Amino acid sequence: MAQQGSNNAPQKSKVYTHDIDEQAHNLTQWQQKYDQVSDGSFFGCIEGVNYSDIHAFKEYTERSLRQQCSIAPNSIWLGIPSQSQQSKINGLDVASNQFMCRTSNSDFELITPEQFDIYGLVIDWHSIEYMAQLQGVTIKNLSSAQSARLSVSDSSLQTAKQIINSMVVSKGFGLKPESQQDMLSMLALHLLQADNPQQNIAPSYKHRKAVVDKVKEYVAANPQKTITITELCELTFVSRRTLQYSFESILGINPLRFLRLTRLNNVRRELKLVGQSKPISVIAANWGFWHAGQFTKDYTQLFGENPSQTIANNLKESGLDF
Template sequence: MGSSAPHHAPDSPWVQVLDTQDMDQHALAQQGWALHYEQLSPGQFKGRIHQVQLPEVTLLREDTSIALRQRGRLDDSVYGFAMALQDSPDLFFNGQRVPAHAIMCGKGDEVDLTTPPHFTLIAVVVERSLLNPLWERMYQKPLAHWLEKQLVLQTTDIKAQNLRDLQLTVLDQASALAHRQHDPQALRQLRDEILMEWLEALPAQVDTSELPNLERRKKLVDRACELMMGHADEPLSILEVCSRVGTSRRKLNYCFQDVLGTTPIKYLRSLRLNSVRRALRQAAPGETIQDIASHWGFWHLSQFAQDYKHLFGELPSDTLRQR
């Protein structure tokens, strides 16, 4: 375990560096945010959070070892800007595939991020009360309306690399200053320097014409997931799901690949296995693996145990003993 943030006055800077081996603990450790993670690729979870809280701005570096879907919210009053430290073809943000050298941005009332294994995210989260006047000073106009959406915006490879280098440098420098609890002017200068770098990396023109199509595909995927998880003990066939959401099997598969980079069947199996794992960790005395597995639609226990071990690297009985 790394160090966690001490208690400070609301406006005091603080630093958190935390190493985790539990996905749910990792999600909960990101202070002030409500996030929920699902494991999508095989392996044991290992993560690290490096978070620096400055007045009206949070700087973040997050390292994770396995593929995840991260969902939740930051806050209605903040905007987030994020980028992968290493580009990956298997990164999706709010149903949009993220190309190389791209910035993920938008209002913090919704987060939906699907990340590949061995992934590092850098991000800055800024309060509207700071971003709005800064934006007006920089561009002589109000905050862009497209920031209310969740967007993937292209920047240049040079700007992307400069941004990555500066974010890592500022994280270290701000951490050192915050630990010493002095020189607020130096902290503000660092904060403003990194925030300006993020804003200046954004493109001059933003085209949102494709957003309605993207949002429709994502809504279809979300409806299908909700429907499938609502019948966990008796999983619906894909044809039944298609009938209920009003689409063809081909379109459903296309939408899942487009939004999450996987198939409906594979994604649903991962969700159900994640749910079993959480239930095993919270099992009541006398509750059996078979009880929990069947509740989530796993009736063939030998195949279930094999699938479980493949995803999590341990048997269901190992998880139950650790609760």
């Protein structure tokens, strides 16, 4: 992790990692859990700058991820993909003229593609409210599902990305830290103005998301239980076809792949636990992988390393490889 800056300058940082859990933890004051979705070894980077009331950052992730996110308390988050890429927030596709927005009162889930860059602002809610009052700007209701995606002009999004990039990566246009923060606050107000149009949501969305959410809750409550598609259909009172369509539209993967990816990611987390001494085969079997050879093949394909390498790499990173 590299840091720079004088006593008066905002603190900048740049963090690289090859571990998805470290990537999730590297955004300060967030509570996050990343599951890897696409195959191959992971690489991620977060560049950030902290002001008194704003954290601006740029995040890169090499692999497609399912991200479960909760931002810092009493804050608002704005997320702007750097390019027009297929991403989702709470199962809703993010268009090229949209940015994402959530408050600390609303946990959310992101589905991000491979080689994904996103610019982010996390702003203290009281400071943005105060700035809005001073400027006579009305901030829209941000608690609704529609507010997860907000539409603005292409030029506004391009300007926003340039401003955040200058603050995070460059020298903030040569401005003093207080002026940099004011510029970011005004940028956020511009994006959040109440006259910006919101995206309509299809009537079937609520039902599809409810189906997926019920399955996710059931899987989380029964982490090591072998679960069948028939069982999930009975749980959600839908047909196999509706179950599959719900998962593909909300998460971008079918329910069988969701179950397998969830278990593989959980195996990896258990292999990395400090002091963990169970044999790999026992851990795999506990998560429903009975065929050792097929498990190793699937694990290696997803993470770009076999289970033994995960353990060895984790020990090395922890300084325990002696």
